[in-house]
Amino acid sequence: MLYVQLRKLNPGLASACMAAVLSACGSGDWVSLPTLDGKPALVVAHRGAGGTLPEETVEAYARAIEQGADAIEPDIVSTRDGVLIARHDPNLAFSTDVAKHPEFADRKRTLSVDGEVQEGWFAGDFTLAEIKTLGGISTDAERPQEFNGKYKIATIQEVIDMIKKSGRPIALYAETKNPTFHRQQGLPLEDKLLALLTAAGWNDRSAPVYLQSFEPGSLKYLRGKGSTVKLVQLIDADDVDLKTGALTFAAPYDRPYDWAQAGDKRLFSAMVTPAGLAEIKTYADGIGPWKRYIVSVRGTVGADGKVADVNGDGKVNEADTSTLAPTTLVTDAHNAGLFVHPYTFRNEQRRLAADYKGAPKAEYKQFYALGVDGLFSDFADTALAARAEYLKQVGY
Ligand SMILES: [Ca+2]
Ligand SMILES: [Ca+2]
Structure with missing residues (x-):
């Protein structure tokens, strides 16, 4: 419908x-269209062309721009010398070849990131010059590995420059990553980010900029500094209980880390209630919820009490599930005056509920019809193709 x-x-x-x-x-x-402004949904290239090339590298952003993405998404972490770079995690072990660099072997250590003790190499222990000697690697074993180590990590300034050189309207859709952690490391992100935007002429309401965070405090700080750029509250959960379709909440994905630090016991799910949405509207323009807050999935429980391998491929995953009826979140958020940009859409079969019959475009079309104002995709080309088909179907 x-x-x-x-x-x-x-x-x-x-x-x-x-x-x-x-x-x-x-x-x-x-x-x-059933979006907040009646216009087509924004396709955000999550971590660049993260499904195809090592994420958040110059090449991954260039590919996303070639694919026609409306926005490109860097996560922001800081180097030791205070340069903002595009990385999903402060721990470089997750997405770079740092482990293969013997000259950095002595930088390996354990560090608590948002209460989770991790072993690895941390961006805050490296200068930008050192980080530029590393190569990005795929963060997903199912995706192409042949580009590992070949591409350099992008800085946020480089991402801005790439957008400006592209010659078409593309938004910078940047996430302040682990903002409390960075502040505790003495490397706060927000003022440096605003300085980059101001220098680019992009620190105003009409700028092609969205800033996002899981921590409300980071967004409130940006607004408190007088920035009028579009702000997006991200809303996480840990997982879905495939027996019931209910979202689950376990640290550190149970609540924003700044809430945890302040002793605020609410879960992320408090943000999708009418009161939670009204609170977000006081400091942000939209929400970026995990897509399961809009359409969840549920498997089939077998005689053994476990979720069944319905398609018989020897694994139990989302391909063995069916979608549940959509929630009212899109409408509720629109009623609160907030746009809705859910994450993350991917092409792999194991991530697609059985209803979509193996077709990633079917999932996108469902969400476009539900009125989402944008979405984050690891495969922006697929998201754009699905959007073109959807718009044609509705006569736009
Ligand atoms: Ca992100
Ligand atoms: Ca299966």
Whole structure:
């Protein structure tokens, strides 16, 4: 079921078009989509072309720009010399070849990141010059490995420069990563980020910029500094209980780390209640929820009490599940005046509920029809192709 509202401004044209073939009426001026502003959803290239190339490298962002993404997404962590770089984790062991660099062997240590003790090499122990000697690696064993070590880590300034050179409107969609952790390390992110945006001429409401964080305190700080760029509250959970479809909450994915530090016992799920959404609206413009807050999935419980391997491939994963009825979150957030950009959409079969019959585009189309205002994808090319098909189907 697709919800298409004809613009009230021009009822004559609308009915004329309805009488004709919808798609013959041209380009979108009279069909309002179920998004907050009635316009097509934004496709955000998550970590660049993260599904294809080592994520958050210059090449991964270049590929996402080539694919036509509307926005490219870096996560932000800090080097020892205070340069903001594009990395998902302060721990470089997860996404770089640092372990293969004997000259850095003595930098290996254990460190608590948001209460989770990790062993590895941490960006805050390296200068930018040192980090530029590392290569990015794939963070997913199922994805191409042949590019590992070949591409350098991008700085946030380089990402800004790439957008400016692209010659078309592309948004920077940047996430302050572990903001409390960075502050505790003496390497706070927010002021440096605002300085980069100001220097780019992008620290205002009309700038092609979205800033996102799981920690409300980081967004409130940015707003408190007078920035009017678009701010997005990310909403996490740990996992889905495939027996019931209920979201599960375990540290450090149970609540924002700044809430945990302050003794606030609420879970991330408090953010999707009407009161939670109203609170977010006081400091942000939109929400970035895990997509399971909108459409969850549930498996089949077998006689042994376990979730069954329905498709018989020897593994139990989302391919063995069916989607549940969508929640009211998109409508609730829109009613609160917030846009909705869920994450993360991926092409792999094991990540697609059985309802989609192995077609990633079917999942995107469901979410577009539900009125999401954008989404994060590791495969922006697939998200864009699905959007084009969806828009054609609804006559936009
Ligand atoms: Ca991110
Ligand atoms: Ca299976």
